[in-house]
Amino acid sequence: xxxxxxxxxxxxxxxxxxxxxxxxxxxxxxxxxRFHKEYGFWHIPFIKIDKQIRxxxxxxxxxxxxxxxxxxxxxxxxxxxxxxxxxxTYMNSYLIRKIKNRSEEFPKCxxxxxxxxxxxxxxxxxLRFENLEKEFYDLxxxxxxxxxxxxxxxxxxxxxxxxxxxxxxxxxxxxxxVYDKDFKLFGYDKINPHK
Numbered sequence: 001x002x003x004x005x006x007x008x009x010x011x012x013x014x015x016x017x018x019x020x021x022x023x024x025x026x027x028x029x030x031x032x033x034r035f036h037k038e039y040g041f042w043h044i045p046f047i048k049i050d051k052q053i054r055x056x057x058x059x060x061x062x063x064x065x066x067x068x069x070x071x072x073x074x075x076x077x078x079x080x081x082x083x084x085x086x087x088x089t090y091m092n093s094y095l096i097r098k099i100k101n102r103s104e105e106f107p108k109c110x111x112x113x114x115x116x117x118x119x120x121x122x123x124x125x126x127l128r129f130e131n132l133e134k135e136f137y138d139l140x141x142x143x144x145x146x147x148x149x150x151x152x153x154x155x156x157x158x159x160x161x162x163x164x165x166x167x168x169x170x171x172x173x174x175x176x177x178v179y180d181k182d183f184k185l186f187g188y189d190k191i192n193p194h195k
Contacts, residue, residue, distance in 0.1 A: 002058070002142050002143050002144075004058055004123060006056070006057050006058045006123070007057050007058070008057065008058050008059070008060060008139075008143045008145070009032060009036055009039070009057040009058070009059050009060075010022065010025065010032035010033050010036070010059070010060055010061070011046050011059050011060070011061035011117050011124065012032075012033040012034070012043055012061075013043075013061055013062065013063065013064075013112075013114050013117050014043055014069075014073065014076070014109060014110045014111075014112070015064065015069045015072040015073050015076060015110075016061070016062040016063065016064045016069065016114075016129050017062055017129060017132055017150075017152075018033055018062065019033075020150055020151060020152055021033065021062070021136075021150070022034055022035060023151065024148050024149055024150050024151060025148060027148075027149070028145070028147055028148050030145070030148065038053055039053065043109035043110070043112075044104070044105075044109060045104050045109070045112060045116040045117055046059070046061075046116070046117045046118065046119055046122070046124075047116060047117075047119050048104070054119060054121070054122045055121075055122065058123045058124075058125070058143075059122060059123065059124045059125070060124065060125040060126070060127060060139055061117055061118070061124060061125075061126060061127070062126075062127045062128070062129050062132060063114050063126055063127070063128060063129065063182070063186045064114070064128075064129035064130070065129070065130065065188045066114075066175055066179040066182050066183060066188060067164045067167065067172075067175060067191065068129075068164060069114075069129075070095060070099070070111070070175055071162065071163065071164055071167075073095070073098070073110055073111055074091055074094065074095055074162070075160050076110065088162060088166045091162055091166065092166075092167065092168040092170070092171045095167075095171055096170060096171055096174055098110070098111050099111050099174055099175070099178055100174070102178075104116065113178065113179055113181060113182055114179075114182045114185075114186065115181040115182055115185050115186075118185070125139055126186070127139065128186070132150070133150065136150055137150075164191075167193075168193075169193035169194065172191050172193040173193060176190050176191070
């Protein structure tokens with residue numbers, strides 16, 4: 001049960017089902033993410049949002065395994081190549097370049113570390129992409145929002161040829177280094193590419 005009596009708002013980390021969350025909310029006239037104009041550009045790291053706004057609401061966000069999130073970025077029409085898959089070598093070099101050149105500024109924000117969306121001074125419910133449906137509906141029940149129904153959108157094309165198994169050792173090492181805090185804070189295991 002929600003004891004704070006604050007309205008629940010959403011922090012949209014790229015490639016974590018955020019569009020589905022936003023669409024589910026707006027169908028019930030709940031303005032989350034891109035519809036919540038007070039937040040500003042909806043992918044900006046939460047800590048960059050005015051403290052007054054951060055304190056005004058309760059928040060939730062979704063985190064995802066860094067490897068599958070990066071793969072999803074590759075297939076994204078905004079942060080990646082969309083349907084132009086190229087070769088596995090191209091995919092690896094493309095992702096390495098994108099991660100090294102990531103930006104927290106509008107209009108980019110793709111590839112930004114997930115921990116940068118967490119603020120210990122704000123009430124933030126952290127849901128896991130891998131268990132999203134259950135955790136989302138549990139949270140909706142807590143805030144008396146059971147009428148919000150989640151529908152899948154922007155999912156990876158069925159024809160997408162590459163998986164995390166196609167990541168090069170160099171890419172895995174880079175992900176392990178750049179997203180180290182994400183692995184630790186959110187409890188995801190790292191791959192050792194040198195076994």
